[in-house]
Amino acid sequence: MEGLEHILRQHPFFADFAPEHGALVAGCARNHRFDPGDYLFREGDPADEFFLIRHGKVALEIVAPGQAPIVFATLGPGEIVGEAWLVPPYRWTIDARATELVRAIGIDAACLRGKCEADHHLGYEMMKRFLPVFIRRLHATQLQILDVYGKKR
Amino acid sequence: MVPESVSAAASLPDPFVPQIYRVGRLRRELHDTVTLELAPSAGRRPAFRPGQFNMLYVFGVGEIAVSLSGDSTDETHFVHTVRDVGAVSKAITELGTGATIGLRGPFGVGWPVEAAEGSDVVLVAGGLGLAPLRPAIYHILANRVRYGRVVILFGSRNPHDMLYRHELEEWRQHLDISIEVTVDHAEADWHGNVGVVPALIPRATFDRHNTIALVCGPEVMMRYSASALAEAGVPPERIYLSMERNMKCAIGLCGHCQFGPTFICKDGPVMQFARIAKIFAIREV
Numbered sequence A: 001m002e003g004l005e006h007i008l009r010q011h012p013f014f015a016d017f018a019p020e021h022g023a024l025v026a027g028c029a030r031n032h033r034f035d036p037g038d039y040l041f042r043e044g045d046p047a048d049e050f051f052l053i054r055h056g057k058v059a060l061e062i063v064a065p066g067q068a069p070i071v072f073a074t075l076g077p078g079e080i081v082g083e084a085w086l087v088p089p090y091r092w093t094i095d096a097r098a099t100e101l102v103r104a105i106g107i108d109a110a111c112l113r114g115k116c117e118a119d120h121h122l123g124y125e126m127m128k129r130f131l132p133v134f135i136r137r138l139h140a141t142q143l144q145i146l147d148v149y150g151k152k153r
Numbered sequence B: 001m002v003p004e005s006v007s008a009a010a011s012l013p014d015p016f017v018p019q020i021y022r023v024g025r026l027r028r029e030l031h032d033t034v035t036l037e038l039a040p041s042a043g044r045r046p047a048f049r050p051g052q053f054n055m056l057y058v059f060g061v062g063e064i065a066v067s068l069s070g071d072s073t074d075e076t077h078f079v080h081t082v083r084d085v086g087a088v089s090k091a092i093t094e095l096g097t098g099a100t101i102g103l104r105g106p107f108g109v110g111w112p113v114e115a116a117e118g119s120d121v122v123l124v125a126g127g128l129g130l131a132p133l134r135p136a137i138y139h140i141l142a143n144r145v146r147y148g149r150v151v152i153l154f155g156s157r158n159p160h161d162m163l164y165r166h167e168l169e170e171w172r173q174h175l176d177i178s179i180e181v182t183v184d185h186a187e188a189d190w191h192g193n194v195g196v197v198p199a200l201i202p203r204a205t206f207d208r209h210n211t212i213a214l215v216c217g218p219e220v221m222m223r224y225s226a227s228a229l230a231e232a233g234v235p236p237e238r239i240y241l242s243m244e245r246n247m248k249c250a251i252g253l254c255g256h257c258q259f260g261p262t263f264i265c266k267d268g269p270v271m272q273f274a275r276i277a278k279i280f281a282i283r284e285v
């Protein structure tokens, strides 16, 4: 546990996290290794864990029936993968695939949700960290929708 | 820090009279984008600074502003990269070698490449925005020891529409610059980054207290990039953007290119984010 807690505290997502909160989150964490091509999760699966990338790159993909998967974002070290664990019905709506060897920390979603419910200070800390990630991703999506490099019509 | 200004117009006989240039080598970069070398039909080509632009005049069609995209130390010709978006730009991309074209310039305030000496430099380009930044990249590479870390972040629509792809690959071989390329979306066989170019900014390594950022691309992309740079700790007075507005006189007389209290042709096109941040977000400006 000591090891995982230390690794978690090194991750930018948990920068300046209070030690007691670090210990609580570490209680829900475990190490993962994904080989290139492995899926961290697939669309429709239960969103029971999210990931903090330590090494390697993950592609987020959407698949439309009859078409090749479209990659709409790649994430790397220091970033987090997965948001659907936060809101019901807790199911992934995208695929996340390792494009190279990925080492990550997985956080058990039910475990963390339970701890956030029991300790609202922890819950608020988690929200403060997740919200900027959501906002940045929302902005990125807006920019992608604008298709700014296309011709003006 | 004040951008370096050159009153190149003053060194021309009459800034309203186009000089005759001849099209030399041509290169089709993308299906709608061409790079042309333009040599003066008489005399030497005027000096220019990275970030400046010329007014290119296709006889019988019209005149548009186009940034210099070549090496400022190569004194034989100007290089321009033009994308076909309308009547005049289309006519330029259709010119053949040997054709003549009218040219006024160079005009405007360029990138602060000299003021950036001693600092880390982060260059953020989106799509065709790499063209006006290319002379700055050549300058920095030619004077590499004068700069700290050099980071080039480039965003493109997809892997097929990537401007100057071969050159990006060449620059990547340099061990003392860091280049990250991203595309807005890709199929699974693309192994590079996917996502918008501002998303590369928090991942890049530079000294936020001693960085000059040069940003060029579509206006929305510049707005998001400037915000991401500011969020990463780069002060707004050290972030420079290259602005575009329709131009007519190009020397600050007609008011066509007005942007808030400034004229893009003479106060820009390269402007400090600190100076324009407020008017940048106003839709009508």
Ligand SMILES: Cc1cc2nc3c(=O)[nH]c(=O)nc-3n(C[C@H](O)[C@H](O)[C@H](O)COP(=O)(O)OP(=O)(O)OC[C@H]3O[C@@H](n4cnc5c(N)ncnc54)[C@H](O)[C@@H]3O)c2cc1C
Pocket: A151, A152, A153, B053, B062, B064, B065, B066, B067, B068, B069, B081, B082, B083, B084, B085, B086, B087, B088, B089, B090, B128, B131, B132, B243, B244, B245, B246, B247, B269
């Ligand atoms: C300082 C400066 C530097 C520039 N540098 C370059 C350059 O290096 N290469 C280059 O290709 N262009 C550059 N431009 C843009 C170029 O001037 C315009 O694309 C050109 O004026 C369009 O004229 P047109 O007659 O071809 O099209 P128009 O008939 O005037 O416009 C056709 C359509 O294209 C749209 N349009 C106009 N400008 C743009 C634009 N910039 N991007 C996308 N759509 C546009 C118009 O809204 C219209 O819908 C620069 C502009 C400025 C002000």
Ligand code: FES
Pocket: B246, B247, B248, B249, B250, B251, B252, B253, B254, B255, B256, B257, B258, B263, B264, B265, B266
């Ligand atoms: S184009 Fe005439 S004032 Fe700028």
